[in-house]
Structure formats: C-alpha cells, structure tokens
Amino acid sequence: MRSYLGSSCRLLGAAFCVFLGSAEVRAQETASKPLVDQPLAQSRRELLQLAFDAVSAMPTKPHAKNRSRAQETVVAACLKLEQPRLAQDYAERIDDWRRGVCLADLALYCLDHGRIDAVQGLLAAADVVAEQSKSDTQSWRRDRIRARIGQAHLRLGKNQQAREYVAGVAPADLGAFDGAAARLADPADFAGQIKAIDAVIAAGNFEPIRNALQVCVDLYERYHGDEDRREQVESRALNAYDRLPIAVRLDLIAQMVGVALRKQDEASARRFLDRADTLFQQPAMPTEDELAARARFASLRGKAGQVELGRKAATAAVARFYSERERIVDIDRGIALRPLAAAFVELGDLTEARRVFLAALEEGLHNPNSRPRAEDLAGVCVTMAVCGYEPDAELRARLEQIKKGLGNPW
Numbered sequence: 001m002r003s004y005l006g007s008s009c010r011l012l013g014a015a016f017c018v019f020l021g022s023a024e025v026r027a028q029e030t031a032s033k034p035l036v037d038q039p040l041a042q043s044r045r046e047l048l049q050l051a052f053d054a055v056s057a058m059p060t061k062p063h064a065k066n067r068s069r070a071q072e073t074v075v076a077a078c079l080k081l082e083q084p085r086l087a088q089d090y091a092e093r094i095d096d097w098r099r100g101v102c103l104a105d106l107a108l109y110c111l112d113h114g115r116i117d118a119v120q121g122l123l124a125a126a127d128v129v130a131e132q133s134k135s136d137t138q139s140w141r142r143d144r145i146r147a148r149i150g151q152a153h154l155r156l157g158k159n160q161q162a163r164e165y166v167a168g169v170a171p172a173d174l175g176a177f178d179g180a181a182a183r184l185a186d187p188a189d190f191a192g193q194i195k196a197i198d199a200v201i202a203a204g205n206f207e208p209i210r211n212a213l214q215v216c217v218d219l220y221e222r223y224h225g226d227e228d229r230r231e232q233v234e235s236r237a238l239n240a241y242d243r244l245p246i247a248v249r250l251d252l253i254a255q256m257v258g259v260a261l262r263k264q265d266e267a268s269a270r271r272f273l274d275r276a277d278t279l280f281q282q283p284a285m286p287t288e289d290e291l292a293a294r295a296r297f298a299s300l301r302g303k304a305g306q307v308e309l310g311r312k313a314a315t316a317a318v319a320r321f322y323s324e325r326e327r328i329v330d331i332d333r334g335i336a337l338r339p340l341a342a343a344f345v346e347l348g349d350l351t352e353a354r355r356v357f358l359a360a361l362e363e364g365l366h367n368p369n370s371r372p373r374a375e376d377l378a379g380v381c382v383t384m385a386v387c388g389y390e391p392d393a394e395l396r397a398r399l400e401q402i403k404k405g406l407g408n409p410w
Contacts, residue, residue, distance in 0.1 A: 035110070035118060038082035044385045045086070047399075048078060051381035052090055054374045054403050059410055060095060063371050068098045070375050075102045077382045079109050097141040100129025104148035111155055119156070123149050140170055147173040151180045171207035178211050179218040193219065194232055201240050210244065213237050213252055221259040238275065246284040250276055250293050257300045269304040273297060287324045288335040291317050295339035299346040307347055314343045318356060331372040333363040338379050342387040353389055361398060370406045377402050 055070035071094045078087035084106060091102035107122035130145040150165030154177065166177055185193060193215070200212040216237035223229035237252055253276045260269035276297050285293070294317040301310030321328075321336050328336065337360035344353035357380060364376025381399065384391060391399065 033117065035084040035088055035115065037085045040081055040083060041390070043390045044081065044388070045083070047381040047385040047391075048074060048081075048083070048086065050399060050403060051077075051378035051385070054381070054406060055378045056093065057406055058371055058374055063410060064096060066371055066375065068094050068096045070378055072098045072102055074378065074382060076105070077386050079105060080386055082113070084109055084113075084115075097129060097133045097145065100126045100133070100145040101148065103129070104145055104152065107152050108148065108155075111152060116156075119152060123152055140173065143169040143173045147177050151177045154180055154184065171205075171211060175211040175214045178215050182215045182218045183222055190219075190223070190229060194236075197236060198240075201236070206244075209241050210248055213240065213244070216240075217252060217255045217259065220256060221262070224259065224263045224265070238272075246279055246282055247289060247293065250279055250297075253279070254296055254300060257297075257304070261300075261303055266304055269300070270306065273301060273304060273306075286328075286332070287320075288328050288332045291321055291336035292339045294320075295336075295343040298340075299343040302343075302347045310343070310347045311349060314340055314347060315352075318352075330363065330366040331376075333366075334360045334376045334379050337363060338383040342383050342389070345387045345389045350389070354392075354395065357384065357389065357391070358395065358398070361402065365402070368409065370408070370410045373402065374406055377406075 052071065052074045055067060055074070058067040058070075060067060071090060075087045075090045075094075078084070078090060087102070087106055087109075091099055091106060094102060103122050103126040107119045107126065110116070110118045110122065126145055126149055130142050130149070133142040133145070146165045147169050150162045150169070153159075153165060154162035162177075166174060169177075182193065197212045197215060200208045203209075213236065216233040219233040220230060220237060223233065234256070237256060242249075253272050257269045257272045257276075260266070260272065280290070280294065280297075283290070294313060298310040298314040298317065301307070301313060317336075317340055321333075321340070325333065337356055341353050341356035341360060344350070344356060360376070360380050364373055364380070367373060377399065383389075
C-alpha cells in the first residue's frame with residue numbers, strides 16, 4: 001500500500017500546488033441556499049420517484065445491502081439529470097455507508113455546478129458517515145467515501161486535507177482522485193506525469209495500472225488540442241497494457257470516444273469505436289455484461305454519426321440475448337436488456353425501445369421474490385428517466401402494477 005501511494009504522489013506531480021482561491025472566496029461570500037433542481041419533465045421525475053419507492057420498500061432485514069445499493073443508483077441518476085435537491089432527499093434516506101458516498105458525490109456535483117456554498121456542509125456530513133464506518137471490517141467502504149472527499153478538497157485547493165483523506169485509501173478507490181489531480185497539475189509537469197504512468201505500468205499491479213490509464217483518459221481530454229501530448233496519452237490508454245480485463249479496456253475506450261465527441265473529433269471517435277469492435281471478438285465477459293457493453297457502443301455509434309451501424313449492432317445484440325437467454329440467470333437478464341432499450345432511444349427507434357423495455361420488465365418477473373423484482377423495476381425506471389424515454393399510458397400502468405405487486409416473499 002505504502003509503495004503504491006508513493007507512486008501515486010509522483011503521478012500527481014504538481015497537482016497539489018494548485019490553489020483554487022476563487023472557490024474559497026465564493027464560499028465565504030455566498031450564503032448557503034437550498035439546492036435547486038433544474039427543469040425536468042414531470043414524467044421523468046415520476047420515474048425516479050417510482051424507482052426509489054420500489055427499492056425502499058425492501059425490508060432492511062435481510063436486504064439492507066441490496067436496498068441501499070439500489071437507492072444509491074437512483075441518487076446517481078438524479079445527479080445525471082441535474083436534480084440535486086431530489087438527490088439529497090433520497091441520499092438522506094439511505095441507512096448505511098452509501099449515504100456518505102452519495103453526499104460526497106453531491107458535493108462534487110455542486111463543485112461542478114457553481115454551488116460552492118453547499119460543498120462544505122455536504123463534505124462534513126459525508127465525513128461523519130465515513131467515521132461511523134471506521135470500525136467496519138470492510139475498510140473499502142470508508143475508503144470509497146474518503147477518496148471522494150479528498151477529491152473535493154483537492155479541487156478546492158485544500159491540498160493538505162486532500163492528502164490526509166486519501167492517505168491509506170486502497171488503490172481501487174483512487175482512480176477519480178488521480179484523474180482530478182491530473183487535470184489540475186501544472187502543464188510543465190507533463191513529462192513527469194508520463195514517466196510516472198510508465199513506471200506504474202511497468203510495475204504490473206492491476207489497480208494502479210487501471211488508475212494510471214484512467215489518468216491517461218483525463219489527460220487526453222485536457223491536452224486534446226496538443227497533438228504530441230494527445231498522441232502520447234492515447235497510445236498508453238489504448239495500447240500500454242493488454243492484460244487488463246476486456247471490460248476495463250472497453251470502458252476506457254468508451255470514455256475516449258466520449259472525449260473525442262465532446263471535442264468534435266468525430267474521426268477519432270470512429271477510430272476508437274472500430275478498436276472496440278476488435279475487443280468484442282474476444283469473448284471474455286458474462287453474456288449479460290457483454291450485451292450491455294455492446295449497447296453502450298451502439299449508442300456511441302449513433303452519437304458519432306453512424307446511426308445505421310448503431311442500430312445494426314443493437315439489433316444484433318437483442319437477437320444474441322434471445323439466443324443466449326436460457327444461459328443467463330433470470331435476475332441478470334435486465335442487465336443486458338435495459339441498456340439495449342436505452343440505445344434504441346439514442347438511435348431514434350422508439351418502437352424498438354418500447355419493445356425492449358417491456359421485455360426487460362417481463363423478464364424481471366420470472367423470479368418469484370420481490371427483492372429482484374424491485375431491483376429490475378427500478379432499473380427500468382431509472383434507465384427510462386436518464387435516456388429520456390417517456391412511457392405511454394399502457395406501459396406506465398404496467399410499471400405501477402408491478403410496484404403494487406411487491407411484497408412477501410422478499
């Protein structure tokens with residue numbers, strides 16, 4: 001652990017020298033005000049509410065872990081849809097350590113959206129939850145909260161506090177922190193960052209390597225306009241370590257596609273998408289995870305202007321689902337179908353999206369227990385809300401019917 005932290009500090013370079021004094025001034029000058037949700041269609045808010053109510057109906061005994069994990073998913077959706085007030089309300093109703101994760105994520109959201117005045121209170125509340133988890137034998141739970149708090153302090157320019165919060169945190173939870181540091185580092189330290197990344201890769205330890213390649217994605221976005229630096233980080237993100245699990249490598253590529261599209265670099269986005277296609281030829285994931293990944297890339301094809309290719313890929317993935325259906329555990333079938341439905345929304349095929357959403361709902365009913373039914377129902381509702389799909393009256397009635405049917409046996 002200590003040896004990794006040393007490498008991490010070198011990787012961060014001069015990031016700890018950055019001080020965002022303007023954030024401090026705004027925090028002092030602005031009286032704390034209630035968080036305000038951005039305009040959102042009432043139907044989408046209702047989907048979020050239905051999802052949260054469904055999973056919150058789970059009895060804490062014996063489903064406390066499943067309950068809070070599913071609640072956290074709804075909070076994350078609220079933040080994606082710029083509903084911080086709703087996210088805070090839901091977060092405060094989570095019973096365990098995940099409340100701290102959600103509050104810290106909300107603080108990071110506020111940093112991104114100019115609500116500096118709300119950050120300290122949220123971080124303090126998250127820290128209380130982290131300290132309550134101190135005696136927990138599962139130390140990663142506390143680490144997950146503290147890594148987020150450290151990231152917020154880093155972005156506020158509170159470098160000493162940032163160091164304190166990430167000291168001892170396991171590498172698995174440092175990826176976002178390292179990425180934030182990379183975005184804040186002095187551009188003059190770029191060569192040092194690359195040297196540190198190469199050293200981490202050469203050491204061959206999985207979690208630090210994954211974090212280092214995540215830093216490459218962040219640097220790719222930061223230096224996209226600098227051809228030499230862009231190529232250096234791109235080559236490492238895509239080629240430096242081919243022993244990473246396929247799922248991790250696909251996630252890195254998807255992030256690179258996202259950056260390229262934000263930078264209006266459609267040619268690079270399509271090149272990365274073609275690279276992903278070669279990885280899909282190496283079957284190394286559970287079928288439901290592979291299909292969810294294929295859905296993600298089908299959607300990205302559409303965003304990159306290749307709508308027909310995206311539809312073809314999504315349609316093939318649905319066909320694959322049905323050919324492999326009996327080999328997928330019933331509680332995992334929605335993992336494949338929900339993102340495929342969202343992909344069809346992105347690709348403009350609402351008829352097929354409805355069909356796949358309905359199939360996902362019905363697949364969630366094969367298990368006789370209400371706990372997986374609630375999770376599947378919430379998953380469909382959250383996916384609809386995030387992708388902007390508005391269910392018609394018949395489909396909405398089916399959602400409500402499934403929710404009302406939840407009960408013993410859980």
